[in-house]
Amino acid sequence: MSQHNTLVDVKNLHVHFPVFGGVFSKKVASVKAVDGVSFSIGKNETVGMVGESGCGKTTVGRAMINILYHVAPDVEISGNINYRFENSIVDFASLHPKKMQQYRSKVQMIFQDPYASLNPRMTVAQIISEPLQIHKNMSSKDMEDRVAWLLDKVGLRLEQAKRFPHEFSGGQRQRIGIARTLATNPELIICDEPVSALDVSIQAQVINLMMDLQDEFNLSYLFIAHDLSVVEHISDKIIVMYLGNIVEMGDSSEVYHHPRHPYSRSLLSAVPLPDPTRKNKTRVVLQGDIPTPMNKPSGCAFRTRCPIAKPECAGDIPSLVDTGSEHWVACPVVREAN
Numbered sequence: 041m042s043q044h045n046t047l048v049d050v051k052n053l054h055v056h057f058p059v060f061g062g063v064f065s066k067k068v069a070s071v072k073a074v075d076g077v078s079f080s081i082g083k084n085e086t087v088g089m090v091g092e093s094g095c096g097k098t099t100v101g102r103a104m105i106n107i108l109y110h111v112a113p114d115v116e117i118s119g120n121i122n123y124r125f126e127n128s129i130v131d132f133a134s135l136h137p138k139k140m141q142q143y144r145s146k147v148q149m150i151f152q153d154p155y156a157s158l159n160p161r162m163t164v165a166q167i168i169s170e171p172l173q174i175h176k177n178m179s180s181k182d183m184e185d186r187v188a189w190l191l192d193k194v195g196l197r198l199e200q201a202k203r204f205p206h207e208f209s210g211g212q213r214q215r216i217g218i219a220r221t222l223a224t225n226p227e228l229i230i231c232d233e234p235v236s237a238l239d240v241s242i243q244a245q246v247i248n249l250m251m252d253l254q255d256e257f258n259l260s261y262l263f264i265a266h267d268l269s270v271v272e273h274i275s276d277k278i279i280v281m282y283l284g285n286i287v288e289m290g291d292s293s294e295v296y297h298h299p300r301h302p303y304s305r306s307l308l309s310a311v312p313l314p315d316p317t318r319k320n321k322t323r324v325v326l327q328g329d330i331p332t333p334m335n336k337p338s339g340c341a342f343r344t345r346c347p348i349a350k351p352e353c354a355g356d357i358p359s360l361v362d363t364g365s366e367h368w369v370a371c372p373v374v375r376e377a378n
């Protein structure tokens with residue numbers, strides 16, 4: 041793997057969605073979707089992000105491409121999302137969406153459902169060339185050549201350019217989405233569960249394609265998934281999120297094979313693991329529902345479901361601490377048990 045110079049540094053990111061109520065539509069509460077998250081992604085690096093539904097993964101991704109104001113105009117964002125582009129540092133957390141135009145091409149997002157993100161009335165050629173028309177002054181011949189080249193890069197045939205999205209399978213649609221994303225030469229692609237809706241055999245093909253493209257184009261990925269085994273395969277680093285916070289972060293194989301936070305351990309014991317050394321590990325079955333990010337438990341947010349919670353876990357919010365070799369864990373109880 042190549043060198044990991046930092047491409048983006050996320051520092052203490054908070055994203056809260058205000059909830060309005062009453063006759064005067066006053067703010068009555070906040071959904072703390074992201075509640076103090078810090079991590080970085082290097083050039084040509086893949087960071088995998090996992091956690092249960094509603095823990096804030098998509099919100100982190102949307103913040104990183106600065107589209108939250110379009111989704112929720114009242115959103116409250118604080119912290120920093122510092123990108124290092126060529127010689128300039130740009131903070132997307134405070135950058136007005138109107139000023140995004142010049143950076144839009146550098147950071148792109150692909151989604152779980154490629155069908156929903158592809159315009160059904162446009163041909164594949166139109167879909168892939170659309171971002172080129174916005175960003176560059178290209179002749180139609182150059183545009184055609186570029187579309188042909190992109191189709192080839194994602195393993196589609198030139199004659200498929202005239203077809204419409206409904207004529208393709210899920211895996212092929214995801215390839216179209218990837219080609220469209222690549223059209224602008226991005227540096228980072230936020231991949232929001234890009235293979236979750238695909239059959240397992242197709243998942244592997246799309247993931248392999250993404251890994252090949254990463255090497256060829258020196259791309260960085262934030263790869264969001266529910267399935268830890270997918271993330272372990274593709275990622276250099278893994279982040280485990282719970283209710284808007286990072287609870288564990290570190291080298292991919294370290295977090296996967298030696299998870300330390302009780303939540304990561306429960307996530308890992310819930311998936312079938314091909315590794316024979318893990319066969320006899322006790323399965324941790326989580327009790328209780330995930331609390332709402334509008335009313336998080338005090339102290340450690342995981343304490344209402346944690347199998348080893350202690351009374352003191354209701355006190356301070358545990359900070360994420362490096363337990364050695366960049367393996368960060370937000371649980372003083374497991375750290376002390378070392």
Ligand SMILES: Nc1ncnc2c1ncn2[C@@H]1O[C@H](COP(=O)(O)OP(=O)(O)OP(=O)(O)O)[C@@H](O)[C@H]1O
Nearest residue numbers: 057071073092093094095096097098099111112333
């Ligand atoms: N536009 C919005 N307005 C209000 N609340 C929102 C908005 N978007 C997300 N949320 C809330 O923020 C929290 C985090 O949501 P998010 O979609 O980021 O989670 P996720 O980890 O991506 O979940 P999933 O795995 O289901 O995709 C949830 O409680 C969600 O209801």
Ligand code: SF4
Nearest residue numbers: 340343346353371373
């Ligand atoms: S701080 Fe306490 S409740 Fe939270 S994960 Fe650690 S032991 Fe469990």
Ligand SMILES: [Mg+2]
Nearest residue numbers: 097098099232
């Ligand atoms: Mg999501």
